[in-house]
Amino acid sequence: xxxxxxxxxxxxxxxxxxADKPSKKLRPLAPGERLSVTVIQVGRDGVFVEVxxxxxxGQRVQAYFHSADLRNAEGQIDVKPGDKLDAMVVEIDxxxxxxxxRTAGKPxxxxxxxxxxxxxxxxxxxxxxxxxxxxxxxIGGLRGFCPMSQIDRGFVADPQAYVGxxxxxxxxxxxxxxxxxxxxxxxxLELESKAKAAQTLAGLQVGAAVRGSVTAVRDFGAxxxxxxxxxxxxxxxxxxxxxxxxxxxxxxxxxxEVLVRDVKEGPPNKRGEPTTKITLSLKxxxxxxxxDIQQHAPVGKVVRGTVTRLMDFGAxxQLAPAIEGxxxxxxxxxxxxxxxxxxxxxxxxxxxxxxVDTSARKISLAPAPEGLALGSDAQSPSFVVGAVVQGxxxxxxxxxxxxxxxxxxxxxxxxxxxxxxxxxxxxxxLRKLFPPGTRLTAKVLETGEGKLxxxxxxxxxxxxxxxxxxYRASVSQSTLGTLGxxxxxxx
Numbered sequence: 470x471x472x473x474x475x476x477x478x479x480x481x482x483x484x485x486x487x488a489d490k491p492s493k494k495l496r497p498l499a500p501g502e503r504l505s506v507t508v509i510q511v512g513r514d515g516v517f518v519e520v521x522x523x524x525x526x527g528q529r530v531q532a533y534f535h536s537a538d539l540r541n542a543e544g545q546i547d548v549k550p551g552d553k554l555d556a557m558v559v560e561i562d563x564x565x566x567x568x569x570x571r572t573a574g575k576p577x578x579x580x581x582x583x584x585x586x587x588x589x590x591x592x593x594x595x596x597x598x599x600x601x602x603x604x605x606x607x608i609g610g611l612r613g614f615c616p617m618s619q620i621d622r623g624f625v626a627d628p629q630a631y632v633g634x635x636x637x638x639x640x641x642x643x644x645x646x647x648x649x650x651x652x653x654x655x656x657x658l659e660l661e662s663k664a665k666a667a668q669t670l671a672g673l674q675v676g677a678a679v680r681g682s683v684t685a686v687r688d689f690g691a692x693x694x695x696x697x698x699x700x701x702x703x704x705x706x707x708x709x710x711x712x713x714x715x716x717x718x719x720x721x722x723x724x725x726e727v728l729v730r731d732v733k734e735g736p737p738n739k740r741g742e743p744t745t746k747i748t749l750s751l752k753x754x755x756x757x758x759x760x761d762i763q764q765h766a767p768v769g770k771v772v773r774g775t776v777t778r779l780m781d782f783g784a785x786x787q788l789a790p791a792i793e794g795x796x797x798x799x800x801x802x803x804x805x806x807x808x809x810x811x812x813x814x815x816x817x818x819x820x821x822x823x824x825v826d827t828s829a830r831k832i833s834l835a836p837a838p839e840g841l842a843l844g845s846d847a848q849s850p851s852f853v854v855g856a857v858v859q860g861x862x863x864x865x866x867x868x869x870x871x872x873x874x875x876x877x878x879x880x881x882x883x884x885x886x887x888x889x890x891x892x893x894x895x896x897x898x899l900r901k902l903f904p905p906g907t908r909l910t911a912k913v914l915e916t917g918e919g920k921l922x923x924x925x926x927x928x929x930x931x932x933x934x935x936x937x938x939x940y941r942a943s944v945s946q947s948t949l950g951t952l953g954x955x956x957x958x959x960x
Contacts (some may be wrong), residue, residue, distance in 0.1 A: 488593035501618025531568040579647040586640035666697030683723040700747030707926040709791035728753040794832030800879040835879040862907040884921030892926035
């Protein structure tokens with residue numbers, strides 16, 4: 470029976486045994502994966518084995534050994550149906566079947582080493598000493614050599630530390646009747662890593678939570694080892710707090726639970742091998758502080774916050790971890806070019822929560838009026854058309870001056886007095902006449918939708934009208950007297 474016929478027999482047997490089983494997707498085997506298998510059928514050219522249930526699906530995977538891999542020193546196949554064997558996946562052949570190699574443990578003799586070399590199955594050897602170029606290894610009753618570059622996957626500072634240890638190696642060369650046996654522990658580690666990576670990838674599901682260890686932290690995120698494969702937590706997925714950097718959240722060696730956001734094919738590596746790009750999220754499994762936003766940012770209330778960032782358009786103020794609001798530059802008073810003129814990072818201040826947009830995750834803030842305690846209501850000032858108010862000139866523009874009404878802060882209490890309502894000659898230098906800090910009395914002309922329009926001219930006109938009315942009344946009383954006086958004079 471040749472090898473192809475043997476594989477066909479195995480396939481027929483496998484299909485017959487699985488005929489009554491439902492069709493489900495199996496987790497694929499991967500080269501380098503280690504298994505405990507049971508012998509089902511022994512042939513001249515091959516041995517068919519049963520692989521344990523893959524993920525509780527009630528199905529078995531077709532796998533086999535080459536007979537040569539299981540022959541003893543006398544050339545006989547030394548296994549029978551029912552025997553349990555420790556094996557490793559050597560390759561997945563063209564038919565999709567897994568060819569296995571027996572994990573030899575401590576191999577005995579040259580034939581065992583040659584078989585391990587042919588099947589590329591790791592074997593166990595004991596490091597006997599260190600020579601000029603690498604390690605002396607006792608393996609299979611023979612002396613093997615592991616070059617310094619093949620001891621480990623990284624730089625080896627002290628090869629003496631390996632002496633006396635039993636390690637696994639791949640046999641890379643057997644020559645001269647066993648006089649030259651070259652070994653590689655690095656290749657065995659890489660084979661194990663690839664098998665572990667394949668198993669991890671096969672089990673990864675988008676939306677599932679997995680555990681891993683942080684391997685590196687960069688400005689753009691953190692890399693996490695999930696078990697032979699690495700995934701990236703982008704900086705945007707590290708924390709609900711957008712102001713935190715990766716180094717503020719994680720450090721190499723941290724064990725984390727993350728959510729698998731995406732798994733897709735990446736560009737080939739330098740060796741032309743396919744890669745997988747895995748995107749992870751740490752914040753997806755953390756409590757979202759915005760679920761309690763009313764507690765952290767109650768609209769209309771005075772709260773305390775800390776300035777975190779200064780931008781051209783305003784200052785970001787942290788109200789709670791991962792909760793920030795914007796204090797717009799227009800709320801800061803005066804004509805300032807940058808919030809840094811009046812604020813600095815780390816400064817604490819009381820603010821009023823003006824609005825909260827939960828969908829956009831935006832909070833609008835305003836400076837809290839002086840004298841208001843934390844948690845108190847900070848209602849916007851109520852202005853009535855016709856009312857007379859007093860205040861201080863906040864800034865001067867070509868079209869008029871802005872007056873900050875007494876008892877208010879920010880734009881809700883800031884009104885515009887247009888040039889025409891200032892009561893000065895056209896073309897007058899307003900900056901000289903009304904420098905910031907000048908106190909003025911003005912009349913409310915218009916209010917609503919956050920707009921406040923004032924007039925100094927109207928106040929002056931009202932005063933003139935009042936003076937005139939008073940004068941007219943006094944003149945009338947002094948020249949004509951009362952109606953009774955006139956009647957008496959006529960009689």
